[in-house]
Amino acid sequence: MSKPVVLIASPCTPDVAAILKEAPAEVEVRFLPPGEKLGDHLAGVEILYGNIREPDFARAASLRWVQQGHVGVEGQVYPAFQQSDVLLTNCKALFGPQLAEHAFALLLALTRAIPTQLEYMRRKHWERGPLIEIAGMTMGILGLGGIGRAVAQRAKGFDLRVLAVDSAPMEKPATVDQLGTLDTLPAMLTRSNILVCCLPATEQTHKLLGREQFEALPDGSYFINVSRGRIVDEDALIAALRGGKLAGAGLDVTYTEACPPDSPLWTEPNVILTGHSAGGSQHIRARAMRFFVDNLHRYVKGEPLLNLVDKQKGY
Numbered sequence: 001m002s003k004p005v006v007l008i009a010s011p012c013t014p015d016v017a018a019i020l021k022e023a024p025a026e027v028e029v030r031f032l033p034p035g036e037k038l039g040d041h042l043a044g045v046e047i048l049y050g051n052i053r054e055p056d057f058a059r060a061a062s063l064r065w066v067q068q069g070h071v072g073v074e075g076q077v078y079p080a081f082q083q084s085d086v087l088l089t090n091c092k093a094l095f096g097p098q099l100a101e102h103a104f105a106l107l108l109a110l111t112r113a114i115p116t117q118l119e120y121m122r123r124k125h126w127e128r129g130p131l132i133e134i135a136g137m138t139m140g141i142l143g144l145g146g147i148g149r150a151v152a153q154r155a156k157g158f159d160l161r162v163l164a165v166d167s168a169p170m171e172k173p174a175t176v177d178q179l180g181t182l183d184t185l186p187a188m189l190t191r192s193n194i195l196v197c198c199l200p201a202t203e204q205t206h207k208l209l210g211r212e213q214f215e216a217l218p219d220g221s222y223f224i225n226v227s228r229g230r231i232v233d234e235d236a237l238i239a240a241l242r243g244g245k246l247a248g249a250g251l252d253v254t255y256t257e258a259c260p261p262d263s264p265l266w267t268e269p270n271v272i273l274t275g276h277s278a279g280g281s282q283h284i285r286a287r288a289m290r291f292f293v294d295n296l297h298r299y300v301k302g303e304p305l306l307n308l309v310d311k312q313k314g315y
Contacts, residue, residue, distance in 0.1 A: 003028040005062075006296070009038055009050025010069065019289045026300040047299070049292055054078045060086075065305070067295060069288045070279065071095050071147070072228060074201045077311050088309040089295060091288045093146025095279050100150035102278035103196055103226045104158070106250025107134070109272055110222055132247075135159040140192030142209075143199035143227065144170065144179065145315075151196050152176050163188045167204065189216035194224070200315040201228035209233060214240035220247040226278045229253035238264050241271065252278040 006023070009032045010016075020029055032041055032050075039056035042048075048066045057063075057080055065087040068076065073090055081088075109115065111132035120127055139155045141148045141164040148164060152175040155162045163178045165185050172179040180188065182204075189195065195217060199205045210233040214223075223246055225232060234255050240246045248270040254263065257276055265271055281287075295305050309315060 004046040004064075004300075005030060005044050006047040006049065007032060007041060007045045009048060013285070015286050016289050019286060019293060022293050024297050024300045027296060047296070049289075051076060052081075054080060057081055057084075065089070065299065067292050069285075069292075072200060073309050074228075074314060077309075077314050082311045087305060088311055089305050089307045090309055091291060092307055092315075093149075094287050094291055095281075095284065096146040096150030098281040098284065099147045099198075099226045099278045100154050102252060102274070103151050103224050103250070104154055106224050106226075106252070106272055106274070107194060107196075107222060110248035110250055110270070115272065134194065137161070137193040138163060138191050139194040139196060140164070140188045141176075142185070142195065142197045142231075143167075144173075144176065145198065145200075147227065148196075148198035149173060149175070151198060160194070163191060167199070185213070186216055189213055190218070192221065193218055194222045197223075197225040197231055198227050199231055201230045202314040205231045207231070207233045209236070211236040211239065214245055217245060219245060221245070222247055223249045225250070226252045229255040229257065234263075234265070238268065241268055246270070248272070250274075252276055 004027050006027050006029045008029065011034065012031045023029055032038060038052065039059050042056060042060040042063070044062050045060060046062050046064050048063060049069065051068060052060060052066060063086050066076065068090045071090055071092050073088060076088060111134055113129050113131055116129060136159060138161040141151055141162065144164045144166040152162050152164060152173065156175050162176050164176045165180045165182055165188055167182050169181060197209070208231050214236055232255065237249060241249060250272045251265065252274045253276050254265060259265060259273065265273055298305055
């Protein structure tokens with residue numbers, strides 16, 4: 001009986017090759033040749049590590065499981081894939097550490113006026129300005145998956161009170177002072193000096209944060225988004241910034257990516273914009289591949305896969 005074929009749609013670096021030596025003997029591991037198209041190498045493939053776009057999906061007759069090497073799956077859940085019996089898993093929680101660090105890097109850069117201080121340094125200008133201490137503030141976390149939990153854990157180290165809401169009921173972790181479902185979002189917003197968005201992009205969350213939600217925040221609040229830009233109505237965000245409702249916004253994502261050159265976000269004085277780079281880490285590639293190998297062992301044993309995505313919900 002032939003072995004299930006696993007296709008890795010990413011480069012075979014030495015660290016990845018070393019980790020894949022621990023893959024179960026019951027599978028055959030192949031790599032997508034550099035520079036070649038995925039669709040030309042899908043025949044007989046049962047397991048794919050990577051993404052498969054709609055035009056190629058029809059060519060993957062043997063496909064039974066796709067493991068993505070990242071978190072967001074909105075590009076993968078097109079109708080043909082949703083309606084199939086192909087399993088989808090992602091790397092949620094594996095990106096938590098670096099995304100949480102990036103969220104706090106954006107927040108502290110805003111509250112400690114780091115961009116202004118860098119400009120002073122370039123001009124060799126020595127000046128002190130008004131700075132904000134965040135200890136004692138309340139942080140509201142929108143989405144308490146792996147990323148939100150990592151943010152909450154670090155928030156406690158900064159002496160923040162932590163509130164959170166999520167789309168699904170769950171047990172409250174010790175790092176969160178109060179947890180509710182999305183219908184409690186309005187109440188959470190009124191108490192959040194800092195709002196951190198960690199939700200996935202779904203139909204339910206599209207433009208979830210609009211004028212009404214930003215207006216509910218206390219004056220002078222901070223908004224941080226390290227998840228998906230389409231959760232935010234950017235016109236409402238810009239209005240909140242210009243009206244003083246928000247003291248600043250740290251954004252790793254925008255509604256349209258790359259952020260259009262004519263977007264006001266590029267030049268708003270109290271915005272820090274990074275180019276969807278919060279997931280970067282020297283550890284993530286190896287971390288994701290180890291997770292995949294663990295899931296491969298589960299697959300060949302017939303055990304439930306970890307991080308199984310609900311293709312209808314989109315997370």
